[in-house]
Amino acid sequence: MSRHEPGDTRGRIIETARELFTTQTYRAASMRDIAERVGITKPTLYHHFRSKSEILAHLVGPPIDQLEATIDAAAARPTLAEIRHHVLGGCLDVMLTHRETMTLLLRDASVYGDETTAVMSRMVTIVNRAIELLAGPDPDWRRRVRAAQAFAAATDPVGQFADVPVDDLRAELIRGASAILDPEPIGELHPAR
CATH class of the missing domain: 1.10.10.60 (Homeodomain-like)
Structure with a gap:
């Protein structure tokens, strides 16, 4: 390819x-x-290329740039619903387009090392900004937790389901993340005793 x-x-x-x-x-x-x-x-x-980390930076740079642009564009949306729609949908579009590279970033712990700190720090900053936008203005800790869960639910499975058609996978990931962001009350859950 x-x-x-x-x-x-x-x-x-x-x-x-x-x-x-x-x-x-x-x-x-x-x-x-x-x-x-x-x-x-x-x-x-x-x-x-002077080093393997320089190759990695060139490999992941374009999708990271696209994620950053997606987050910037989402932040300019007028309503929380539109912001959430554009954060989740836009980030998923980038991640699905660059599925192999994003799988590397999300599932290979060896990319996190001293020589890759700048690249990985940039990725962490983008993810944190996405979560912040999903949480909305003045969120309490519960909304921040749900925003983090929703972003992870939408993005973590990207590399795990290569056999699922992209459009179907995208729709299901957004459906799951949206359910986390706006859950219906299911009552108080207590730990098993």
Whole structure:
């Protein structure tokens, strides 16, 4: 699934890294593995990217930029309902478009390391801003909890259901997240004794 021209070495490196990071994990994939798979020497790889973390930054940069733009656009909406609709729907659209990359960010703990702090910190900031918008103005702790639960419910399963058609998955994820944001009262739940 090449998204770059055959002569685009940097693009081939990024695509190969995506494949290796998702099949082996970020930590397990080496610069040597990437170079060999692309068909270049390791020094040539280092000519294009100084480190594996730089490759990761180029790989996740476009979807992170799109998520940030989505959150900015949602924040400009006039009502809480529209804000929520655009946060959930917009973030899901980005994540489903970049499913492999988002799966890497959401499910591979090895991407969280000292060398990736800047990239991952940016992602955490975007997620926190999305949750803040979902919670609405002046939320109490319960609304903040539901907003965090709703965002996780909408985004965490993105990489788990590759066999489900995108439109069906998107609809179900939004339905579930919306139910968390606006639950019907079900009464007080007590722990089992």
